[in-house]
Amino acid sequence: xxxxxxxxxxxxxESGQGARVSIKAVPRHVAIIxxxxxxxxxxxxLPRIEGHxxxxxxxxxxxxxxxxLGIRYLTLFAFSTENWRxxxxxxxxxMSLFVQHxxxxxxxxxxxxxxxxxxxxxSRLPAAVREMLRRNEExxxxxxxxxxxxxxxxxxxxxxxxxxxxxxxxxxxxQLDPASITEESFAQHLYLPDVPDPDLMIRxxxxxxxxxFLLWQLAYAEIVVSPVLWPDFSRDEFHRCLDxxxxxNRRFGLTQEQLQGA
Ligand code: IPE
Ligand code: IPE
Ligand code: MG
Numbered sequence: 001x002x003x004x005x006x007x008x009x010x011x012x013x014e015s016g017q018g019a020r021v022s023i024k025a026v027p028r029h030v031a032i033i034x035x036x037x038x039x040x041x042x043x044x045x046l047p048r049i050e051g052h053x054x055x056x057x058x059x060x061x062x063x064x065x066x067x068x069l070g071i072r073y074l075t076l077f078a079f080s081t082e083n084w085r086x087x088x089x090x091x092x093x094x095m096s097l098f099v100q101h102x103x104x105x106x107x108x109x110x111x112x113x114x115x116x117x118x119x120x121x122x123s124r125l126p127a128a129v130r131e132m133l134r135r136n137e138e139x140x141x142x143x144x145x146x147x148x149x150x151x152x153x154x155x156x157x158x159x160x161x162x163x164x165x166x167x168x169x170x171x172x173x174x175q176l177d178p179a180s181i182t183e184e185s186f187a188q189h190l191y192l193p194d195v196p197d198p199d200l201m202i203r204x205x206x207x208x209x210x211x212x213f214l215l216w217q218l219a220y221a222e223i224v225v226s227p228v229l230w231p232d233f234s235r236d237e238f239h240r241c242l243d244x245x246x247x248x249n250r251r252f253g254l255t256q257e258q259l260q261g262a
């Protein structure tokens with residue numbers, strides 16, 4: 001893929017339920033499990049936190065590249081609900097890095113028309129991180145070029161449980177009829193209901209797990225695994241992943257014949 005993005009003609013298929021399905025070469029929403037920072041550091045006999053520090057450079061490259069390519073949503077898995085169980089010094093170091101980069105990258109977001117949004121159980125975050133997230137969300141809320149979604153203190157199961165809890169409360173109060181719950185109405189109770197599901201999910205460092213990321217939203221995402229450790233993830237490697245995605249045949253449960261006839 002060169003620097004110019006040409007969206008292939010949009011093929012629209014009509015499923016039995018009338019749901020519209022569109023197939024494009026360029027993903028509208030890319031989600032990334034940024035993995036391999038610790039191994040990157042270990043190979044260099046450095047403390048793990050140096051891996052995280054160097055991973056920030058890949059984030060900057062990726063954000064700028066996605067914006068340039070016209071990718072409308074980028075979700076980055078920065079810290080999982082399970083990551084709270086890591087050694088305290090690593091967790092503390094990561095929290096400091098979040099504050100530092102949220103502070104320094106606000107200008108980059110504003111300059112590029114990027115809206116920052118957080119998803120996750122932010123109540124568990126140190127106040128400094130929470131406040132910096134809130135500040136950047138507030139300052140960038142009118143930006144329409146791209147949504148940069150940071151999954152921090154995020155767990156897919158946690159998200160589903162809090163959605164179920166909200167609905168149970170509404171049902172108990174007599175405001176929700178359990179029989180009326182649909183996939184669409186359920187999805188309205190997830191963290192960011194207006195964001196479309198990811199088309200492409202990339203995981204780096206050769207791991208082939210989902211690790212509790214976007215369990216609901218990844219239902220039909222194309223998964224591409226990159227062997228590169230996150231701090232070494234380059235623009236060329238990102239383009240290679242986009243090429244793999246462009247070559248995939250997304251069928252959404254339909255047959256090839258149905259898709260061709262549409
Ligand atoms: C990903 O890198 C970053 C976070 C989970 C915060 P890791 O820290 O998981 O790196 P590895 O998997 O140990 O190499
Ligand atoms: C997933 O990576 C979480 C993030 C990248 C933030 P992990 O390194 O925590 O996942 P596992 O433990 O290998 O499954
Ligand atoms: Mg890891």
